[in-house]
Every structure is written in C-alpha cells, then in structure tokens.
Amino acid sequence: MLRSFLERVPIDACAVSYPPGTRAGDVAAAPYDAGMSAAVAERDGAVEIVVWVVPGAHRTELAGVHGDAVRVRVSQPPEKGRATRAVGELLAAAIGVPVELVAGGTSRRKRFRAVGVDAATVRRALGV
Secondary structure: HHHHHHHHOOHHHHOOOOOOOOOEEEEEHHHHHHHHHHEEEEEEEEEEEEEEEEEEOOEEEEEEOOOEEEEEEOOOOOOOOHHHHHHHHHHHHHHHHEEEEEEEOOEEEEEEOOOOOHHHHHHHHHOO
C-alpha cells in the first residue's frame, strides 16, 4: 500500500527546501519553512499574526512554529476565553503594541491584529 502511494506522489511534492547558502547534505541545516510568511503578514495597514494555541501547558511561552502559524503555549485552560486572553497578553508583551483578536475565539487556530508595527519587527520579536 505504501509503495503504491509513493509511486503516485510526484517527487517534487516531497521536496524539502533549505535556506539560501546551505546544502541538503549539511547536517546543521534545518529545513526552510516557506509557509512562515503567512503566519505574520501585513494587511490593511496592520500586521496579522496567525497562532496555534496549546492551552493547559506547564508554562506560557512562544514555542516556535506549527505549520503556517506561530505556536504559543499558555498555562491557562481553554475555559471562558482565559487561554485566548493569555495569548493576546503574551503577544502584546513580546511585540510591544496592543493586539486584538480577529478570528478564532474558540479555536486553537487564532488570528490577531497589531497596529503600529511592521511585519519584520513582529517576526523578529516572535523569533520566526
């Protein structure tokens, strides 16, 4: 069954890209995630940040990437909006400007909006 799947999948669909200046044989080179441009993007004079929330974690922290979103762990449970508020507070503290929830109030995948900052600054602040 696996063999028939691999025969149908084009080789380009399985390709991993690496950052400029590295080779696939470099052990230290991590795969380049081209989808991260979607996690932090400028739209309508503001920056939108897509996050994937992990509620009920041991500590509240920025935890890298999850697909095309910034992964955020929060210690608050997903009850009555507590985890969402914790994510908003963490993003505001990291970026240095207030953020507002745009979408995903009851979902793990949320979209926040920040005004008064550019996308490059947000990426640098979030470490993505």
